[in-house]
Amino acid sequence: MALPFETGQPNGNPRAVAILAKTIYRELRAAGYAERDVMSLASELLGMVATEVKGQRTRQ
Known part of the structure; x- marks a missing residue:
């Protein structure tokens, strides 16, 4: 499944x-x-990731 944001690893495993x-x-x-x-x-982890992704989308 592709993520809608950069994973930090171009070829994540x-x-x-x-x-x-x-x-x-x-x-x-x-x-x-x-x-x-x-x-x-x-x-809690999912909430943190969701907040970060939301922030990235609003800056684009």
Whole structure:
């Protein structure tokens, strides 16, 4: 899936992103975070990205 904004990596590796996500998830769960905590984190991250993308679109 193409992103509507620059990723910072011209040839980003989707597999690397999936591995990173899985690693972060496993580390959080191993550290004792509940599923709802991981979901809250994901929601916060998505909100930050959405805000940044919105800001980039308004500047164009």
